[in-house]
């Protein structure tokens with residue numbers, strides 16, 4: 001299927017499904033493709049983008065993100081308990097777009113995140129809120145992205161470790177907050193912050209690998225909890241958590257690879273989150289980000305049989321993001337027709353970065369080098385540079 005057809009499909013203009021296509025004769029198929037081409041010509045006049053060399057609206061995205069940083073519109077009121085997330089999504093997106101903030105702004109943001117830190121350790125969704133693993137993960141990633149000594153020093157590693165102990169369950173899973181739900185996000189968030197800030201200890205994660213593996217389903221992906229449906233968000237958490245434990249080989253890597261590779265939609269080029277659901281830009285990272293981790297796991301088993309590319313269609317994903325997920329006024333989105341928002345801006349850009357970069361010298365930058373983003377570290381989803389700076393800071397501190 002051509003890119004044009006994928007875009008038309010993604011624009012919701014014409015419905016093709018695998019079954020219809022496969023029952024068509026080649027002549028009928030050509031007619032379908034011609035009519036798609038015609039439709040596409042019509043729609044490309046509306047889209048102010050050159051589909052043969054789609055460009056990233058870098059400047060527009062930067063302006064949108066900066067506006068959101070200092071004046072969060074009313075539509076984010078419902079995220080009042082996710083304020084460290086808002087900081088992380090914006091800061092990480094700006095970092096990927098290679099936009100730096102001035103020192104005064106970085107300091108203001110670091111101090112605000114500091115106000116979300118709980119005296120009991122960890123971070124809450126806003127100042128004075130109870131600590132929770134999700135905003136703790138977002139706060140640590142945001143502070144590491146800020147990358148200043150002031151930002152790193154805000155994290156109280158002693159109380160953070162106490163908080164992690166307070167949400168740990170005997171079976172190796174983690175509650176999202178004291179008395180809260182246990183799911184695979186918890187163990188990933190706990191491992192991510194523990195590794196980044198150098199407070200990891202084996203005892204804290206005893207049994208965790210076994211619990212994570214019990215979330216892998218018959219389809220090959222991971223569910224939020226044992227017995228539930230595999231989903232991209234949870235599959236990323238499960239695989240990344242196993243990698244952070246150095247135990248990825250304990251799960252069915254090939255089953256997971258098969259599942260995640262089939263989540264890339266044949267027409268749109270983007271990923272769906274789970275079987276029989278719709279494409280969505282945010283899964284560009286939740287699903288796409290699994291491929292570098294899978295690649296490493298496979299290479300560790302047998303370095304002679306791995307390719308120099310990720311095992312998904314990297315160009316098709318980039319086309320979906322650049323052609324279908326950009327708002328022409330800045331910001332990115334789930335799919336055409338949906339409003340832009342900073343969550344989708346963060347995860348589409350993170351997925352775009354994964355799709356652009358495999359190994360040094362093997363970059364595939366759809367639309368030209370001017371579209372290149374900074375490289376992400378796929379375990380944490382902060383930039384490689386932010387990861388290196390944070391490691392230099394935290395791994396020079398004495399162990400707890």
Ligand SMILES: CC(C)=CCC/C(C)=C/CC/C(C)=C/COP(=O)(O)OP(=O)(O)O
Pocket residue numbers: 134137185188189231232233234237272273274277278280286
């Ligand atoms: C680190 C961290 C906190 C990770 C979160 C991972 C994540 C994105 C989980 C998604 C959870 C989920 C079941 C969404 C389904 O939404 P839906 O039914 O609206 O969407 P769908 O139709 O695409 O499945």
Ligand SMILES: [Zn+2]
Pocket residue numbers: 280281282283334344
């Ligand atoms: Zn989404």
